[in-house]
Each structure stands twice: as structure tokens, then as C-alpha cells.
Amino acid sequence: MGSPEPVTSASTALLTDHYELTMLASALADGTADRPCVFEVFARRLPDGRRYGVVAGTARVLDAIADFRFTDAELTMLEQTAVVDPETLAWLADYEFRGDIDGYREGDLYFPGSPILTVTGSFAEAVVLETVVLSILNHDSAIASAAARMSGAAHGRPIIEMGGRRTHEYAAVAAARASYLAGFATTSNLEAGRRYGIPTRGTVAHAFMLLHDSEEAAFRAQVSKMGADTTLLVDTYDITAGIEAAVRVAGAELGAIRIDSGDVGPLARKARDQLDSLGAKDTRIVVSGDLDEHAIAALRAEPVDAYGVGTSVVTGSGAPTAGMVYKLVEVDGRPVAKRSAHKESRGGRKHALRRHRSTGTAVEEVVWTAASGRPEPGENDLDLQIPLVREGAPVDDLPTLDDARARLRRAQVSLPWEGLKLSHGEPAIPTIFL
Amino acid sequence: MGSPEPVTSASTALLTDHYELTMLASALADGTADRPCVFEVFARRLPDGRRYGVVAGTARVLDAIADFRFTDAELTMLEQTAVVDPETLAWLADYEFRGDIDGYREGDLYFPGSPILTVTGSFAEAVVLETVVLSILNHDSAIASAAARMSGAAHGRPIIEMGGRRTHEYAAVAAARASYLAGFATTSNLEAGRRYGIPTRGTVAHAFMLLHDSEEAAFRAQVSKMGADTTLLVDTYDITAGIEAAVRVAGAELGAIRIDSGDVGPLARKARDQLDSLGAKDTRIVVSGDLDEHAIAALRAEPVDAYGVGTSVVTGSGAPTAGMVYKLVEVDGRPVAKRSAHKESRGGRKHALRRHRSTGTAVEEVVWTAASGRPEPGENDLDLQIPLVREGAPVDDLPTLDDARARLRRAQVSLPWEGLKLSHGEPAIPTIFL
Numbered sequence: 001m002g003s004p005e006p007v008t009s010a011s012t013a014l015l016t017d018h019y020e021l022t023m024l025a026s027a028l029a030d031g032t033a034d035r036p037c038v039f040e041v042f043a044r045r046l047p048d049g050r051r052y053g054v055v056a057g058t059a060r061v062l063d064a065i066a067d068f069r070f071t072d073a074e075l076t077m078l079e080q081t082a083v084v085d086p087e088t089l090a091w092l093a094d095y096e097f098r099g100d101i102d103g104y105r106e107g108d109l110y111f112p113g114s115p116i117l118t119v120t121g122s123f124a125e126a127v128v129l130e131t132v133v134l135s136i137l138n139h140d141s142a143i144a145s146a147a148a149r150m151s152g153a154a155h156g157r158p159i160i161e162m163g164g165r166r167t168h169e170y171a172a173v174a175a176a177r178a179s180y181l182a183g184f185a186t187t188s189n190l191e192a193g194r195r196y197g198i199p200t201r202g203t204v205a206h207a208f209m210l211l212h213d214s215e216e217a218a219f220r221a222q223v224s225k226m227g228a229d230t231t232l233l234v235d236t237y238d239i240t241a242g243i244e245a246a247v248r249v250a251g252a253e254l255g256a257i258r259i260d261s262g263d264v265g266p267l268a269r270k271a272r273d274q275l276d277s278l279g280a281k282d283t284r285i286v287v288s289g290d291l292d293e294h295a296i297a298a299l300r301a302e303p304v305d306a307y308g309v310g311t312s313v314v315t316g317s318g319a320p321t322a323g324m325v326y327k328l329v330e331v332d333g334r335p336v337a338k339r340s341a342h343k344e345s346r347g348g349r350k351h352a353l354r355r356h357r358s359t360g361t362a363v364e365e366v367v368w369t370a371a372s373g374r375p376e377p378g379e380n381d382l383d384l385q386i387p388l389v390r391e392g393a394p395v396d397d398l399p400t401l402d403d404a405r406a407r408l409r410r411a412q413v414s415l416p417w418e419g420l421k422l423s424h425g426e427p428a429i430p431t432i433f434l
Numbered sequence: 435m436g437s438p439e440p441v442t443s444a445s446t447a448l449l450t451d452h453y454e455l456t457m458l459a460s461a462l463a464d465g466t467a468d469r470p471c472v473f474e475v476f477a478r479r480l481p482d483g484r485r486y487g488v489v490a491g492t493a494r495v496l497d498a499i500a501d502f503r504f505t506d507a508e509l510t511m512l513e514q515t516a517v518v519d520p521e522t523l524a525w526l527a528d529y530e531f532r533g534d535i536d537g538y539r540e541g542d543l544y545f546p547g548s549p550i551l552t553v554t555g556s557f558a559e560a561v562v563l564e565t566v567v568l569s570i571l572n573h574d575s576a577i578a579s580a581a582a583r584m585s586g587a588a589h590g591r592p593i594i595e596m597g598g599r600r601t602h603e604y605a606a607v608a609a610a611r612a613s614y615l616a617g618f619a620t621t622s623n624l625e626a627g628r629r630y631g632i633p634t635r636g637t638v639a640h641a642f643m644l645l646h647d648s649e650e651a652a653f654r655a656q657v658s659k660m661g662a663d664t665t666l667l668v669d670t671y672d673i674t675a676g677i678e679a680a681v682r683v684a685g686a687e688l689g690a691i692r693i694d695s696g697d698v699g700p701l702a703r704k705a706r707d708q709l710d711s712l713g714a715k716d717t718r719i720v721v722s723g724d725l726d727e728h729a730i731a732a733l734r735a736e737p738v739d740a741y742g743v744g745t746s747v748v749t750g751s752g753a754p755t756a757g758m759v760y761k762l763v764e765v766d767g768r769p770v771a772k773r774s775a776h777k778e779s780r781g782g783r784k785h786a787l788r789r790h791r792s793t794g795t796a797v798e799e800v801v802w803t804a805a806s807g808r809p810e811p812g813e814n815d816l817d818l819q820i821p822l823v824r825e826g827a828p829v830d831d832l833p834t835l836d837d838a839r840a841r842l843r844r845a846q847v848s849l850p851w852e853g854l855k856l857s858h859g860e861p862a863i864p865t866i867f868l
Binding site for chain 2: 021064212224338339
């Protein structure tokens, strides 16, 4: 539609705000570019009423940093649009990140002020990463934080993520990853299957039903191709007639039925009775259609075997961004901070641990700096930051996506029970700044 | 972090829900795959209280369809994970869309039920496009719809889009495009500059101020590199002292100051007085920091020259998805529709026109089918769909991004004045279904 050809560069270097490069140019010119600096990623607060956040996207951040190179394609654009001067272009042509990164493990919880990611390097090499680092962490953590509430509400029943159509086409892929990290069982998104090895699932949509001359013809086509252990969509016309036809076609070995509309609680109860009376006692009931964590929780007593969740999870269920910031906290070893009245900032590189009772229940997040010193050790302290990158290279044996899933499950169990409530409230544990 | 290498394929074919391909496999097996079909994209309703929506993303949809090819990389993934059978793989290997697409122009308004995009082709070739088409239109239209409200509230003052850090790294690029389409002046996002030719802007962040030994040293570095016609960030420490230092360093020719925190209305007034008293009468005032359409409207009487908008626009200002659906409405020339009680559906391929008074004010959206017939012509009818693709190829002379900007400006002016109110209410004009 008149737009230029899409650019498919593997480089992430232009996923960057203009001002990163103009700052860089000024700093190169006045000799401050090489000053040793520490930048920190944290959230000033959790989304309204949320009890905890979930760290997600760290692995994607490390991939994006590895691909953060200014090739001819990027340099040409910057030259033609005169974003920066020739000296800065020459510097960018040689750019690769050579500093250190530490951070929270993916799947861990975070609270207001938690130092989720710490980037140590020269001002020049660290400042240019701000935008891409924040984009990834803000998106993925928002999705994982919402998905974790849904997983908790589902109480062990599997959830399939099927919201890709409701968000940007590549955000969809990252959302599938973040949801899986937060306990979802599967995704509908094929690209997420390819990139991250997440199991993908799907059967048919209403279009398949309407394509056929009758509901029964559609069921026959599906069962003939996919076998009786498939999921038949029974709500295109009349649900009771649909279930009857489904069992007639597939037999009592029918894998599942799906109900995608209406008041799914009563409908599931009625469907269970009907299936049982037809002898299809092992046929599962999958429900979908505008479910969020509250709707899932409300279905806990109903005979539902699995949930399909779309819009609510890919939009963060009311909190589509985690609101994290990337702040300069140390220059030449000295703490620095904004001092204007309206946004509180704490200078100095932070470290963090989480204190637990002997029962394993989390008590508080403790954040300290070199100036305050490390707190006296407790019996059940967990150090929250791990090394991620050293001298530009990812460290060995970084946690996998499955490690992140397992960590989140453990971390959720460690919260005081009020911390897992879906209702609005205070953070599950306080953050203590030393 | 243990994740597989990022895949950088230019193909969009796996930005697709698993069930599109299992439906395809069943339809290929039972001979229904070739049935001529019509799919339509529409929104059942506008986001809560919104008066109108803005169509955006159509050009990106056409690009994505052109890149929707199953290369060896995609076929291998589908084979290894057994998503579909060998016959379906062979069909996919030859896939390219050969049908027709009609739709609303980018930048036009839409209302509940407007047939925004109509895809005509065989079931097989059209059904597989559902996810990527919806992802793009749902995202881009949500952002453009929010941005249009902000542009209106800004009353001609320029807005810079600077929210890339608050959304997925590629959603950021599309959000910059959608915001520009909806009247924003510039973006901070360099990739959006490269892909779409949108003007990019930026100067410095607080990190640049903190990097330097004093505010004045930072100002000197910036002015020395960028000239006096730059924007100095004056709220790192004390705003009054900051403005004084800014004018001392740059002189009365200082281009602009930026205030990014605090109660920006009173601060802008105070800053204007101070700048004027220092002789910097032409120095502009840029404000940013958690602005949305309501905050922008509230600043209308203040001496503000430009706005920086981030989080609110890239998250759709409370409505992060447009909630559009892709529905099968015609098979073999016959209308089809779901008949369950809970989601109203209208069968048959739709056409649409917008009626206007002789003054140019829009009155209603009229949607009709072959069965109902085209309504009697009015004096000021605008046909809303245009051909976009014929036999798989984009038509010539599709509207450009600048055309879309201009169209939206005209369309907003055509609305009844209540339709431009920011408060919650009914759609600006009704949709009449014949």
C-alpha cells in the first residue's frame, strides 16, 4: 500500500529510540562516553492492585543484545537521515556489547524496586541498549504476570494460550512464550512452537463447521481425519444437539468438546450430564471465550477440564506493560540519581535477596547498595541476582525456559497465601531498602 | 538462556494458529477445501465508550500476505512436530494467495459491524490467513484509534510518539506507524524511520544529565554538539535552576526545554514566564510523562508547544486490542452464519457506504448484502470498500501512509461534534444493516 518493502534484518540495533544515539554522539564528542556506568532495570510500582510481578523476557534480551550490531543497512539509514555524525557512525560500526549483565532469573517474582537487570559497562555501550531491553522485559513480564494469575486460578487444569490474533503478530509469539513460562500448558501459535519448542495445539474453528453442509458432516470430516480423540466444537448451532451429534459421530471415545460462547459454567454442567448419559464419561470439556483469571476462578467448581485463553492474557489482563525503567545509577563508581521532587530515585548499584521463614514462606525483599552494605545473613536468604553476561558473552548454563517454569511454581508456593489472591491489594511482601 | 537460536525467516506463514492448518488438512481430505468462500473482518463493538475506531494496518496485512509462503524451514517444523500430514505439507509448499481482497481505506473510520476487510478465495487459501490478518489489524487499529483521540485533544500542537520501550520491540515499530497515521508528528523509533520513512526525533534522557558532573556541563556538551536549537531537559534537579542554566548556556536562541515529571500544567506556566523574562520568548516547551488524551486535553489552555506520549498510545489507552474477528460469511455463494444464541452473526458478503448531510457531516454507516440489495443512492454517499488485491496481486496505486493521514483528518472533521468527545458514549454514527 505504498509502504517501502519490509526490511528483514536480523539486527536489533534500530529497535532503539533516536535519543540514545544523539546522547551517544554528544558523549563521544565531550569525552564522557567511556565513563564506567551501571544502569538498572526496575519497576517503581506493580500494576494497580497486583500482588507480585513475574520476570520474563531475560533470555530474549540476551538474544537481542547479541544481535545488536550496526551493519551497513543500519548505518546507511542513520547516515541518510542524519541522525548522527560520521564519527558516531564509525563508532557504531564497531559496536558490540562488552560489559557485564546480572539479573533476576526468569520466572522469579519481582516487587517494586527489585533490581531486575543490571547492566555494567561504559556509558556508550550501555546507554544504547535501553529501548530494546525495556521493550522486551516490559512486554514479556506483563504477559507472564497476568498468565501466572490465570495459572493459579486454574488450579492445575491446563490452559491453552490462543490469543495471538488479538495482539501484534510478533508480540503474539513472545506472549505464547511468556504464558508458557507462567504455567500455561500449550499454545495455538506455530511460530512459538518453532522458536521455543512450546507444544502447539488446535483443532477447528467455527469456519470449519460453516464450511460443511451440516454440523454432522463437519464432525465426520474432522473425526475421519483426526480420529475420535479430537475436540469437537459443539456451539455453532444448538449445543445439546451438537453434543448428541458429536457422540453419535465419534462414539464414547470422543476426546473432548469445546464450548466457546455463552455462560460457560451452566453450559459445562449441562454438557457433563449429557455426555455422561451418552456414556462419554471420559470426554473432556474445554471452554473458551473471553476468559480471564476471574472467570477461570469462578469456574473452579464446574466440570471443566481445560481452558482456552486469548485476549486477556496477550493484553496483560488490564496491565499491558510492566512499566519498568532503565536508570543510570552509578558513574565512575559514584551513585547518581535524579533529584527532582516528583519521581523518587535511589542511586548506586543494587543487590537483592529474599528472606523466608524456616517454613519457606517469603517474608521480604531486601535491597542494598555498596554504601549500605549487605544485611546480616538470615537462615533462609535467597540471592536474587545471577550473572548473565561477562565481558559481552553469555555465561554458561543459563536457565532454560523449563527452569523458569519450575522456578515460578516454587516462587508462587513461597508467597504468603494473601499474596496469591486475585483481588486488588498490596504487594505480597514488602521491599526493604537498606 | 538455553533458548534455541532466534529464527529470522522472512516468511510470515507460522504467525498462524495451529487450528488453521488442522482445519485445512481435514478440508483437503474431504474435498471441501476448494469451496469458494468469503471471510470478513469486523468488530462486533467498539472498545468501551469509544465513539469511533480507526482502520490501520491494511498495508502491513498486504505485505504479510505476500510473505506468507511455506519454505523448507516452515515445512520442516510442521513435519517434525506432526502438525499436519504429508498431503497437506505438499499443498502448503505451493501456497500463495490467489484470491481477492477488498477493504476500508487505512485512516478511515469504522463502527460496529463495518466490513473492514473482505477476503474472497477458496476455503483453503483464505482460512490460513486468519491469524496474521487479525493480529495486524487488531493491533494497529487499536493504536491508531487511541492516537486519533490524542491528536484531536492536542488541537494542532505536535505530538512525538515515544512509547516503544513500553511494548514489544516489534509492536513498537508498528505502533509508531499507526500513531503517525493518526496524526502524530514524529516518533522516537528508529526502525519506524527506516521501514516507513516516518520522521524520527530525540535529544537526551536523564541519563545524559547524570553522566555529567553538573547540569550545566551536560547542557554545554549537548549544545556544543547539537546547537542551540536543541531541546534541553530541565527537570533532573530543580526546574527553575535548570531553566536558568539552560538559557545561560544556549542563549535566548534555545530551541526548547522539556519537562518530564510533576504537574506539568503549572510547571509549564511557570517555565513560560521564566523563559520570557530571560528573553527566550521563542523557546518552546515540550512536556511528557504519563500523558494520555485526557491529560493532553487538560493542557489545552497551558503554554505547551509539543507533547511527548509513550505508554498510553502504545497500549491503546485502555483498549490494547480492537477485538476484530475474521468470519466465514459465504460458502459457494450462499450466506452462512453461526446460529448459537450468544454471539450475533450476519451471513453474506457485506458492502458499506457512509451517508453524509450536504454539509459533509456523516449521518450513518449503511451495510448491505446481495440479498438486501444496495440502498437507494443519497446525495453524499461514500463507498467505503476499495479493491486491494485481485487474483493474488495488490492493485496499482494503493493509498500511501500519507494518504491515510489525510483521510483520517477529513473523516474526523466529518463526524458530528459529539462524535469527537473524549468522554464515554455511543458510536458517533449508527450502523444500519439492510
